[in-house]
Amino acid sequence: MRSQALSALLFILLLTSCRSVKPRPGQDTPGVQSGTIAFAGPPGSVQSMDANLTTYSYVAITDGVISGLGTGTPPANAIQLPEGAAIYPGLIDSHSHAISLFVPTINDSTGNPFWLNLASVNVMLQPLCPPPSCPPQQQNCTVQSNSCFSPMTTQDQVINVLKNAKPNALGWVLGWSYEPSRLSCNNASYGFLCPNNFENANSQTALAQMDAIRDDVPMMVTSESGHIVYVNTKGLEQLNLCLPGNGSAKCYAPIFSPQAEQCVAKQGQLNEDLAVYAVSYILGLMNTHMRTQEDPLPVFRQLITASTQKYSQLGFTTVQEGAASSDVIAIYLAVAKAAPLPVRMAFLNFIQQPLSGSTYQKQIAIAADLREGLAHSDMFLAGIKLFADGSNQGYTGAMTSPVQYTNVNKPFTDTACFPQQPYNGEADMDANSLSQAVQWSHEKGLPVFIHTNGNLAQAHSISALTGNSQAGIRDVIVHFTMPTQEQVQSVAKASSIGVTFLMNDFYYYYQPLCEQLLQPSGTANMYPAAWAASSGLHMGLHSDTPVTPPSPLFSMWVASSRSVQAPAWMPALLPECQQNRSNQLISRLQALKAYTSDAAWLYNRDAPSKGVTPIGSLQNQYAGDLVVFSADPLNPATDLSTVKVLYTVHNGKIVYSDPTGSNPLIWPN
Template sequence: MGDTTPGTAAADLVVLGGTVLTLDRGGTRASALAASGGRITAIGDDRAIAGLAGPGTTVVDLAGRAVIPGFVESHNHPAFFGMTLAAPVDAGSPPNDSIGDVVERVRQAVREFGPGEWIRGFRYDDTLLADDRHPTRADLDPVSPRNPVLLTHVTGHFCVVNSAALRAVGIDARTPDPPGGVIARDERGEPTGLLIETAAFLVNSAMPAQGPDHLAEALLLADAEYLRHGVTSVHDTGIGLIGGAGELAAYRRLTRAGRLRTRVHGYLFHTLVPGLDEGEPEPPQAGEFPLTGVKIVADGSIQGRTGCLAEGYACDPGEHGMMLLEPGELARRIAALDAAGWQVAVHGNGDAAIDAIIDGYARLGAPAGTGRRHRIEHCQTVREDQLDRMAAHDVTASFFIKHVYYWGDRHRDVFLGPRRARRISPLASARSRGIHFGLHSDTPVTPVPPLEGIWCAVTRRTSGGELLGPEQAVDVDAALRGYTVDAAYLAGEENDKGSLEVGKLADLAVLSADPTAVDPDRIRSLTVDATVVGGRLAWQRADAPVTTEGAR
């Protein structure tokens, strides 16, 4: 072995002394690699590659560890994630056990803010609170009479606001429900403070604009967290969803300044730019920030009972969830965007919504004529017959695999029942049909670590320790590919990233051990010890350094 480019000079980076999982088509393994100019120049054995080191070479000593392609996160929300990291209120569970705990955190935050200043919190989950309900303005008002408060649900599909926030955005008893959303009301018709789906999006867009500086800091916080977990590329599937046009401005500013180290592939939220749903403007042909896709939300969340199901919810058989767009309108928007040259990524959790999405793609031709690799995001309850149609029309998927661990028990016992729950994220069925799919964490909905997602895909174990649909598990190689080269395929980037091959980007993650050589239950506990982007050491663990030299 010793794959090199002709006339290779002293390398910028040399990696030696471990296992190199290339994840190329043949599953090649090696012990060393070299990179120059940001790309891989050689893969081979230690002796051959060591000879490529020179005085200025950064040498990574694996010391028996493994190196894999940098993880490609195929569905994330970096600005949203960064905002949660910096938020004054952590409303999640843990650390909160009850609504009272969340309210106390709001009370503490109010002390630090001036009257009239907005206070934001994130990650509350009504199904994990002892009260088993959403907070309301009645809970928040006593501790925040003069500050608008906005608490965003862990799924992002709901939010709760206090009376000051309702006044600030102009919502009262006379305000009609927006299309695709609900303003929850009490028995007198007054808003309770709970806003559902597009009503939640409405309050986000009505908040005081968050400038590019604030959003840039949020993006940098997320960037640092991605690197800690070996993520070198992220698909931002919804630019503008939380921060409006300021998100795109922040990305462009950071890209020009060279401050973002992770590679971001952008999908605009479909309401961000006027005319976007009509297929205008066309995607930029070139530029400093990759922006070729548009994200549409077709339905809601299964755990919020707004995901649109063909069969009713197990806990409420008369409830089927909701479509945020009527199927005909969804199909019209898909066709307009496709005709204008955009790749389309449609959020679909419930199988009724997935039917509508596939119908929209099917109208483009079979397979979906342009080769733009249109996507279904989450694809949580997709049925076998729908997978057949996806394969026939060349529709790709990004599966939210961590649903199995974080919500699997509740899907089985509350929302879907055992039969449907065991089939959430049916990776084995998709793989058997040759459907290209990526895996994702949807951060900040669940934590970043891709190794946890790989463990979920391989073991199908829930947070309660039960197996959920083990027949839908895949092997470690397939799971790794779902977070690397197959995820890159979804954005048309598989020739540039996702596997370790000569000529491809030198984006690497150094793992504490080879995930294909350990017990599957141990995969989740492996660590990322270093991350390399473009041949430069971007991060390494302080307690397990891979080199004594810093990134040059």
């Protein structure tokens, strides 16, 4: 967060919290349940997910760690599983941005939402809204509610919602999770073939398009990917960016590709770190508006509490905050200090500073101290987050031959902003910058997690990691969207590098990526989980929430079926894309490992080390984290879309309970 009203307070919170998280010998750790709790069922109902895939009939947890596993008589008072239920280790989220999940549900002081939900994907896993009743003169209306989901299907719907919106209590009109690649413009065309979306500036800049919708109040719209934000003139003025002609001493300067970012920012499109800054700025304003003397963090407390509860309902016991500034980490510590969270939090520290100068290295040193300070708490700093590039859907992933972007429009074809033509994406950090950041991080004992989508960015990331490997440090390539088979094998050979695959992205975005952005040749083996599995590569599956829904069973289903969404408003998938769709299938077991034992490996918490309780499998002295499913996901006859979470147990404490399975199913619509 970059709200100056918060920064001083949060820095103090960060320091004091870090000093206070080391427990004294014999001191109770917040969130750890004392005493013993046990679950029991028929033989084979407890799936350990250990190296031998051992099964049991009961599991016992004492004082927060597993104390017993067996097939004989269970402990007294063990909770008996209903018929068909199965126990697994608590699920581990290998990449998401938890604090952002429920942003559109936050109401202002008047009871109205700060943000309008413009998503075409049901990220928040809400019930569907009833069909809208359109007035005769309005053919593109939609239900606007922060308690149910109604997908945006056309650009006209988006425009109507923004045009008719009442400004929130901050005086802004704010739109959340807009995605032009999935919007139709007629029965046969969609996405970037439509002439009127904010990503197509051939006729008008995004600034002009936004001003045409609203010029009376500041307005901002975020992309679903999170890598691009669109603003009107009043919004651009309010954000106070360091642009030519703006000499304010307190303006915010772009870090990645500053000349290109400043150029497109003047046209109303904010890329990469400017997008992160803009969203953080608004969240800071929201919190300032809502805070009281009794609660200085009401908005952030609500976001963190709601998201971690939802993750717990889905069976997660470890959740990631995937690009956390020191301010965000301090907020989590403050919220958890008041009330322990139902999950363990893993932070990726994103240092929003240029590599030049000494500030970046100082921030790495602070991160190393924080990692040590959090070592025995229910939160941990997993590593440093680096961005090699942006989003393929937003044309900001860094590509190279033979993969080329197609249907590229202004501003990316504007030589004043992007002199290197034909345009094929932008690298946030090149190979040299990545290598330097990896080296500095490793010198402080910190792993790195590199965000990479384009094939050029992947090559840069692999080079930086293999050239700076260090014993005992495990690094992670996040997303790893389109590597070659040889690149996958080279990463596996390094043995100290893991990967994560944004499998849900395949379901929701394969069609526009295959048909419009990258063509079939560039998407034939997207998210190559099968190559990774056959190479012995440790991998995680993830949702990158709030980009896609944080549903682990859904991700497992996508990975084991390679299914693609067919929305009613989109045309049928082209045959040449259909034939590549089933490449890279993996088994349900491989997908489950990606949420348990393999995911624990990515965090270097798969075995006892330096007094840190391991996670990811059910073994004696491992963390007392488990999930009870209503049916066994590994049973081929089990329809994953019908499986419910009956219990989630974290550190020996039942944090979610639905023993009869009476709660509604949680499955993306």
